[in-house]
Amino acid sequence: MSLAYTAERAQEIADNLVGVKAKLDETLQSKGASAQKARLVAVSKFKPASDILAAYEKAGHRNFGENYVQELEEKSKELPRDIQWHFIGSLQSNKCKVVAAIPNVFVVETVDSAKKATTLDKACAAAARAEPLRIFLQVNTSGEESKSGMLPSEVLEVAQQVVSTCSHLKLAGLMTIGSPNPDLENGENPDFKALNECRAIIQNALKINDLELSMGMSDDFQRALLQGSTNIRVGSTIFGSRPPFNKTAA
Ligand SMILES: *Cc1c(COP(=O)(O)O)cnc(C)c1O
Numbered sequence: 010m011s012l013a014y015t016a017e018r019a020q021e022i023a024d025n026l027v028g029v030k031a032k033l034d035e036t037l038q039s040k041g042a043s044a045q046k047a048r049l050v051a052v053s054k055f056k057p058a059s060d061i062l063a064a065y066e067k068a069g070h071r072n073f074g075e076n077y078v079q080e081l082e083e084k085s086k087e088l089p090r091d092i093q094w095h096f097i098g099s100l101q102s103n104k105c106k107v108v109a110a111i112p113n114v115f116v117v118e119t120v121d122s123a124k125k126a127t128t129l130d131k132a133c134a135a136a137a138r139a140e141p142l143r144i145f146l147q148v149n150t151s152g153e154e155s156k157s158g159m160l161p162s163e164v165l166e167v168a169q170q171v172v173s174t175c176s177h178l179k180l181a182g183l184m185t186i187g188s189p190n191p192d193l194e195n196g197e198n199p200d201f202k203a204l205n206e207c208r209a210i211i212q213n214a215l216k217i218n219d220l221e222l223s224m225g226m227s228d229d230f231q232r233a234l235l236q237g238s239t240n241i242r243v244g245s246t247i248f249g250s251r252p253p254f255n256k257t258a259a
Contacts, residue, residue, distance in 0.1 A: 182221030
């Protein structure tokens with residue numbers, strides 16, 4: 010795969026990144042919440058490695074998100090080692106080994122059961138990672154059956170199990186994918202509100218206070234930031250639209 014990119018393409022991606030970052034900063038400033046910081050994850054699924062390198066070199070960007078293990082594995086091998094990869098796709102048990110073996114995976118955002126956490130924990134032990142691997146628990150905040158993630162009522166128990174039995178994992182946050190067309194309640198997105206509530210319950214029960222909230226994509230990241238997101242995942246606004254989802258590619 011060629012890593013070459015044109016000057017035009019690099020400029021386009023860099024401009025888009027600047028635009029999203031400006032909105033991110035503006036939104037946080039509008040809250041007057043000087044304490045809230047948020048990370049921008051550039052979601053690069055289905056986009057060529059050359060696009061990622063352009064964002065890396067031209068805009069100094071370091072956090073990228075990928076949905077498919079094989080695609081992540083291939084890109085991570087040919088791209089710079091100080092990239093911080095976010096795995097944001099559906100995590101299959103038989104792929105945990107591959108993910109755990111990629112040294113610069115920064116966080117797996119989509120752990121959706123205690124069983125999956127245990128499998129990933131074992132894979133991390135086998136891979137002899139230098140430090141515990143950060144994970145977010147994915148929560149199905151809307152309760153739609155088609156969505157992945159555990160139910161809000163299940164999260165505390167899974168969190169407890171991760172903290173007490175998965176020594177090669179670090180429970181670092183919670184993640185949700187908001188409904189595409191949410192009915193706002195008093196201006197708030199109920200999915201994002203539900204994720205905040207899950208965090209409060211877990212932090213209170215486990216006596217911790219550093220859990221992140223990964224929520225917000227191209228269409229709703231400003232709303233997510235207003236509701237406390239610390240990690241937004243933005244794809245099409247940075248890299249352009251993707252080909253329609255193709256099940257055979259998954
Ligand atoms: C693809 C994807 C994104 C980015 O979506 P955009 O609408 O292109 O910004 C964010 N999060 C997850 C989990 C995704 O699969």
